[in-house]
Amino acid sequence: MLNNISFRIRFIFVLLIMLLLNGFAYFSIFKDVYEEELRTQARIVVNNVESFSAWVNSNGGVWVTNDRSYLGHRSLLDATTQEPVEMYSKNPALATREYSEQIAQSNSPATFRMTSENYMNPKNKPDSFESEAIISISSQNADSEPEYFKMVNGKYRYAKPVYHKAGCIRCHGRPEDAPASVINFPNRHDGFGFQTGDLAGVISVELQTESFSTRLVSVLRDSIFEISLVVLSFCLVLWFVWMLILKPINSLAKVADAVSKGQPSELNSNHMNDDSKNEVYKLTIALSRLKNSYEYTADKYSNLKTIFDKAKLRKQERKNKENK
Ligand code: HEC
Structure with missing residues (x-):
């Protein structure tokens, strides 16, 4: 039956199919680029957080003069004035949380936090996306560098795991071995019972972004x-x-x-x-x-x-x- 249709009609038909296939291919490429770009942005945020945390860690914690929240406390004597100075220490996780709270207050389109199913500070309780991410990541091998991401209410959410090293277990292992500063940490929920290599939690990133369709329309216009x-x-x-x-x-x-x-x-x-x-x-x-x-x-x-x-x-x- 098709053999009786003129070549002109068949050719136009083939061209239309080609156009549709091309359109679909361009659409998929754009979608991949859009998602890859968001993922890259989220990975950069995680890198920054990890670097900040590593910096605090390499300095043995940071010492500050305000007592908003801290793990260690020392009274020192100012060498020049001979006046006593109260100093308070923050470990990497604590400093990272305060850093994340600072960013959340700014108008940055990217925010982050560190969270765990078994958390020490109730402020770090995971939300439903983060719980989902922790369940998904914990079922994957650490060597496969797992990640978890998806759009939630028009925002791009991304999570990357944090694993416990030997040095972490001092505070996150058995409570009886934990320092008094951790046991007496204000409002402490839990955060104990971990072993080296366990999934400690995730660094969770949230990006404010234009929806895919809005981006697509603006790219098409450009x-x-x-x-x-x-x-x-x-x-x-x-x-x-x-x-x-x-x-x-x-x-x-x-x-x-x-x-x-x-x-x-x-x-x-x-x-x-x-x-x-x-x-x-x-x-x-x-x-x-x-x-x-x-x-x-x-x-x-x-x-x-x-x-x-x-x-x-x-x-x-x-x-x-x-x-x-
Ligand atoms: C000196 C004790 C101490 C050490 C060592 C320590 N932590 Fe923590 N960790 C804490 C405290 C205290 C908090 C709560 C911080 C806050 O107020 O948000 C915390 C919070 C966390 C959180 C956020 C979830 C929660 O429990 O509130 C993660 C994840 C975490 N730590 C992972 C680690 C990892 C990984 C290491 C090792 C690289 C480590 N910690 C080493 C004391 C410690």
Whole structure:
């Protein structure tokens, strides 16, 4: 059934399918780039958090003068004024939480926090995304560098695991081995019972971002020129096949049809070279030769027929005279 449909219609159909496939391919590429870009941003935030935490750790904690929340406390004597100074220490997790709270108060589009299912500070209690991330990551091998991410209410959420090292177990292992500062930590919930290599929790990042569809629309608006180029390339293929193949074949078919019915037809192949590599030219020249020899034969046949008919007529007339 399809074989009876004209090439023009079939070609347009194929072009439309190509356009659709191309559109789908571009859409998927853009979606991948969009997600990869968000993931990269989230990974950068995590890197910064890890570096900050490593910096605090490499300095054995940070000492500050405000007693908002702390693990250690020392009264020191100022060397110049000889006045007593109260100093309070923060370990990496505590300093990181305060750093994350500081960022959350700013208008940064990226915020983060450190959280755990078995948390020490109730402020670090995971939300539903973070619980989901912890369950998913804990089922994966640490060597596979697991990550967990998804869009939640128009925000990109990302989580990367933190594992306990030997040095962490001093505070997160058995409570009886933990320093008094941790046991007496204000509002402490739990956060004990871990072993080296256990999943401590996750660094969770939240990115305020435009939704995929808003981004897509703005990219499409900015890419009018590039889209025009793609459409133009399709038009070029359409023009090429239409003007240089389909149109000449259509007129050749009309000529062949007329010749086969003995009807008059025009076929101009004067400007075409016999040794041309152009397939349509070759076909036109061959059809022109076929047309000429057919018309020559038909002409010859018609002349002979006239002579034969005349002879037949004369013979008939002679017969009629003899009979009279
Ligand atoms: C000196 C004791 C101490 C050490 C050592 C320590 N932590 Fe903690 N950790 C704490 C305290 C206290 C908190 C609560 C901080 C806060 O107020 O947010 C905490 C919080 C955390 C949290 C956030 C969830 C929660 O429990 O509130 C994670 C995750 C964490 N620590 C992982 C680690 C890892 C990994 C290490 C080792 C690299 C480590 N900790 C070493 C004391 C410690």
